[in-house]
Amino acid sequence: xxxxxxxxxxxxxxxxxxxxxxxxxxxxxxxxxxxxxxxxxxxxxxxxxxxxxxxxxxxxxxxxxxxxxxxxxxxxxxxxxxxxxxxxxxxxxxxxxxxxxxxxxxxxxxxxxxxxxxxxxxxxxxxxxxxxxxxxxxxxxxxxxxxxxxxxxxxxxxxxxxxxxxxxxxxxxxxxxxxxxxxxxxxxxxxxxxxxxxxxxxxxxxxxxxxxxxxxxxxxxxxxxxxxxxxxxxxxxxxxxxxxxxxxxxxxxxxxxxxxxxxxxxxxxxxxxxxxxxxxxxxxxxxxxxxxxxxxxxxxxxxxxxxxx
Amino acid sequence: xxxxxxxxxxxxxxxxxxxxxxxxxxxxxxxxxxxxxxxxxxxxxxxxxxxxxxxxxxxxxxxxxxxxxxxxxxxxxxxxxxxxxxxxxxxxxxxxxxxxxxxxxxxxxxxxxxxxxxxxxxxxxxxxxxxxxxxxxxxxxxxxxxxxxxxxxxxxxxxxxxxxxxxxxxxxxxxxxxxxxxxxxxxxxxxxxxxxxxxxxxxxxxxxxxxxxxxxxxxxxxxxxxxxxxxxxxxxxxxxxxxxxxxxxxxxxxxxxxxxxxxxxxxxxxxxxxxxxxxxxxxxxxxxxxxxxxxxxxxxxxxxxxxxxxxxxxxxxxxxxxxxxxxxxxxxxxx
Amino acid sequence: xxxxxxxxxxxxxxxxxxxxxxxxxxxxxxxxxxxxxxxxxxxxxxxxxxxxxxxxxxxxxxxxxxxxxxxxxxxxxxxxxxxxxxxxxxxxxxxxxxxxxxxxxxxxxxxxxxxxxxxxxxxxxxxxxxxxxxxxxxxxxxxxxxxxxxxxxxxxxxxxxxxxxxxxxx
Numbered sequence: 001x002x003x004x005x006x007x008x009x010x011x012x013x014x015x016x017x018x019x020x021x022x023x024x025x026x027x028x029x030x031x032x033x034x035x036x037x038x039x040x041x042x043x044x045x046x047x048x049x050x051x052x053x054x055x056x057x058x059x060x061x062x063x064x065x066x067x068x069x070x071x072x073x074x075x076x077x078x079x080x081x082x083x084x085x086x087x088x089x090x091x092x093x094x095x096x097x098x099x100x101x102x103x104x105x106x107x108x109x110x111x112x113x114x115x116x117x118x119x120x121x122x123x124x125x126x127x128x129x130x131x132x133x134x135x136x137x138x139x140x141x142x143x144x145x146x147x148x149x150x151x152x153x154x155x156x157x158x159x160x161x162x163x164x165x166x167x168x169x170x171x172x173x174x175x176x177x178x179x180x181x182x183x184x185x186x187x188x189x190x191x192x193x194x195x196x197x198x199x200x201x202x203x204x205x206x207x208x209x210x211x212x213x214x215x216x217x218x219x220x221x222x223x224x225x226x227x228x229x230x231x232x233x234x235x236x237x238x239x240x241x242x243x244x245x246x247x248x249x250x251x252x253x254x255x256x257x258x259x260x261x262x263x264x265x266x267x268x269x270x271x272x273x274x275x276x277x278x279x280x281x282x283x284x285x286x287x288x289x290x291x292x293x294x295x296x297x298x299x300x301x302x303x304x305x306x307x308x309x
Numbered sequence: 310x311x312x313x314x315x316x317x318x319x320x321x322x323x324x325x326x327x328x329x330x331x332x333x334x335x336x337x338x339x340x341x342x343x344x345x346x347x348x349x350x351x352x353x354x355x356x357x358x359x360x361x362x363x364x365x366x367x368x369x370x371x372x373x374x375x376x377x378x379x380x381x382x383x384x385x386x387x388x389x390x391x392x393x394x395x396x397x398x399x400x401x402x403x404x405x406x407x408x409x410x411x412x413x414x415x416x417x418x419x420x421x422x423x424x425x426x427x428x429x430x431x432x433x434x435x436x437x438x439x440x441x442x443x444x445x446x447x448x449x450x451x452x453x454x455x456x457x458x459x460x461x462x463x464x465x466x467x468x469x470x471x472x473x474x475x476x477x478x479x480x481x482x483x484x485x486x487x488x489x490x491x492x493x494x495x496x497x498x499x500x501x502x503x504x505x506x507x508x509x510x511x512x513x514x515x516x517x518x519x520x521x522x523x524x525x526x527x528x529x530x531x532x533x534x535x536x537x538x539x540x541x542x543x544x545x546x547x548x549x550x551x552x553x554x555x556x557x558x559x560x561x562x563x564x565x566x567x568x569x570x571x572x573x574x575x576x577x578x579x580x581x582x583x584x585x586x587x588x589x590x591x592x593x594x595x596x597x598x599x600x601x602x603x604x605x606x607x608x609x610x611x612x613x614x615x616x617x618x619x620x621x622x623x624x625x626x627x628x629x630x631x632x633x634x635x636x637x638x639x640x641x642x643x644x
Numbered sequence: 645x646x647x648x649x650x651x652x653x654x655x656x657x658x659x660x661x662x663x664x665x666x667x668x669x670x671x672x673x674x675x676x677x678x679x680x681x682x683x684x685x686x687x688x689x690x691x692x693x694x695x696x697x698x699x700x701x702x703x704x705x706x707x708x709x710x711x712x713x714x715x716x717x718x719x720x721x722x723x724x725x726x727x728x729x730x731x732x733x734x735x736x737x738x739x740x741x742x743x744x745x746x747x748x749x750x751x752x753x754x755x756x757x758x759x760x761x762x763x764x765x766x767x768x769x770x771x772x773x774x775x776x777x778x779x780x781x782x783x784x785x786x787x788x789x790x791x792x793x794x795x796x797x798x799x800x801x802x803x804x805x806x807x808x809x810x811x812x813x814x
Binding site (some may be wrong): 418471508535538541545546549555561562563564644 | 676679683687689692693705709710759785793794796799803812
Binding site (some may be wrong): 013014015016017018019020021022025027028030031032033034035036037038044050055062064066069070071072073075076077078079080081082083087089091092122124137139140163166167170171173174175178180212213216217249252297305 | 654655657658659660661662665669670672673674675676677678679680681683684685686687688691693718719721722723724725726727728729738758762763767770773774775793794795797798799800801803804805806807808809810811812813
């Protein structure tokens with residue numbers, strides 16, 4: 001544990017390996033508090049995820065974690081299981097605000113932002129209201145009215161799709177400059193950038209960028225965005241876009257211990273797909289088309305976005 | 310014998326040799342191959358060759374060389390010194406295979422068992438003699454595994470040499486006895502002067518014979534278990550004796566080997582799943598054919614295999630985009 | 645992962661800003677195996693002295709298995725930290741001086757609320773104990789190389805920056 005004179009090598013303490021933007025280090029020179037990890041909603045799933053706030057700037061960061069099976073860290077004179085590597089990267093808060101604006105749109109009226117951004121599950125969402133230039137951000141996705149000195153907002157699907165379209169465009173540009181392989185190929189090819197770039201079509205880039213953006217918006221909005229971008233229906237063989245609302249725990253996942261079945265398969269094929277777990281593979285095979293409607297019956301109010309868009 | 314090179318780095322393989330006697334480059338020579346330290350769980354295994362001209366074989370016999378196991382340590386040292394004195398017609402070379410090399414070979418993803426390692430080392434030494442210009446016409450080898458297949462293999466490899474592989478060759482042929490003395494002297498010296506790569510505290514050098522059934526050796530092993538690292542590299546991790554101590558007294562480790570992983574150490578009680586192994590990889594290897602003089606059949610300590618699918622992403626209802634899947638990235642949910 | 649129920653939703657884990665400054669360097673090795681415990685381990689006595697520079701990268705062995713490794717740099721613009729969560733009730737550096745508040749150069753960026761409101765009794769605290777700019781990545785028998793998953797993961801921050809950049813106004 002920190003400050004116990006063992007060089008921070010923690011006897012049994014959980015240590016986290018993090019990569020933070022340098023700006024956080026610089027910001028911390030001026031502050032004694034105000035950096036905090038909180039749990040907020042993940043708009044794509046309704047589940048909770050970890051975010052980091054810098055309340056002094058203020059700024060929002062998303063936390064991703066790198067996980068690879070059977071890895072561990074040696075951290076100075078200690079061993080830490082899991083081998084996790086956490087990334088904090090700046091996050092556009094509008095994705096989170098959008099989640100609440102869509103939810104609030106059920107009411108069908110203009111509302112002040114502090115009535116929109118409320119969440120019993122994740123009460124820390126009120127911290128979002130402290131972020132700077134919210135009014136400017138909200139213009140991308142809402143209609144607004146000013147009564148007295150108070151602003152009232154209403155979700156605008158039309159403006160949102162336009163905004164998301166721009167997000168897709170800037171993501172496409174970054175995919176190209178980062179030489180990310182976006183074609184529908186075996187996954188390992190993605191790790192040899194600059195290889196087959198010329199053969200990747202513009203549509204592949206747009207679909208890929210759409211998939212990335214879909215990690216930050218609801219399934220419904222993702223579908224609408226797909227239509228807005230005039231993307232053809234993805235062929236069934238593609239692993240994306242993933243169905244976001246499949247409730248895995250109740251699905252008959254391929255038996256974990258059924259080695260007999262596994263052994264009969266061609267090992268070469270297995271190797272190609274080794275980046276997916278058995279359950280993921282099983283999932284890829286499941287027909288998910290009928291599940292959305294069923295899901296909406298059970299959707300918990302706070303978790304699911306049932307509002308008509 | 311100059312062990313400085315071995316002492317500088319004893320994690321791999323180290324070759325030492327005498328100068329080649331001039332006569333061995335001119336006259337047809339007989340060459341013997343033997344090894345020392347095959348059975349012990351501690352320290353290196355040493356492979357040695359010894360050679361002399363056919364015409365001087367009687368002189369070698371006159372030294373009264375015998376199977377190194379029948380000689381005391383001081384007799385072996387004396388005989389080795391005599392062979393050095395007779396450096397005008399007796400030459401030798403040896404390979405010290407570090408315990409680390411043995412462990413990593415035997416525990417490798419592509420299994421490299423001790424027999425193959427031994428055979429390849431013997432071949433390498435004979436070739437080394439040839440490369441040095443020794444006119445080898447006859448080779449005698451003490452057997453490792455089945456003499457017939459080994460002999461066939463060596464004969465194929467060296468078609469112009471008359472190869473004889475025989476059990477107890479070290480007692481039958483003086484040139485093999487001489488090789489066995491070289492090997493044993495080198496092994497003893499290497500063990501005695503072993504430079505531990507680890508920075509060990511209160512190291513106890515009372516390791517006994519190093520054979521797994523030696524109580525002193527067992528006590529030493531138990532005393533030097535480190536829960537995370539297991540043992541110092543002086544120990545052959547691939548020996549069953551070592552593995553079973555780790556299973557009880559060290560932390561459990563899971564190795565990532567393509568889809569299959571290998572669990573070893575610890576006692577977490579994951580069910581072994583041999584059925585799940587792809588054929589030929591990570592399966593139980595056939596037992597080695599041991600030499601009768603080996604104290605125990607201890608050379609194949611294997612970790613248990615567990616399935617790759619120990620966990621499923623059941624509690625993750627959202628499949629992230631392929632970009633994230635390919636990079637092992639997901640949204641963090643806890644700290 | 646062990647999800648701690650108490651953290652769900654409500655709680656905040658405060659990262660002590662002062663610990664992000666001037667933290668001591670840490671040596672990190674990412675191993676291709678799972679050691680299932682978090683505990684002290686004599687890395688400097690057993691592991692580090694055995695590392696050799698081989699023809700194709702670093703070489704070492706762990707538990708009798710051969711590892712090949714290479715140094716991986718933290719991408720520019722990022723700083724690596726090892727963080728440790730503090731036990732509840734543990735008093736540590738950085739907590740004492742709320743009174744000073746935060747004085748930023750730009751007045752409009754001052755906190756709207758006093759910091760006391762951000763830190764509540766039930767919140768947890770986390771501190772950076774060390775920092776790093778590189779780590780050693782190990783593969784079982786083969787060098788992880790350019791297609792190592794973690795190398796690909798390290799490209800995430802640059803793509804994230806593009807995804808989350810503000811879009812231009814019309």
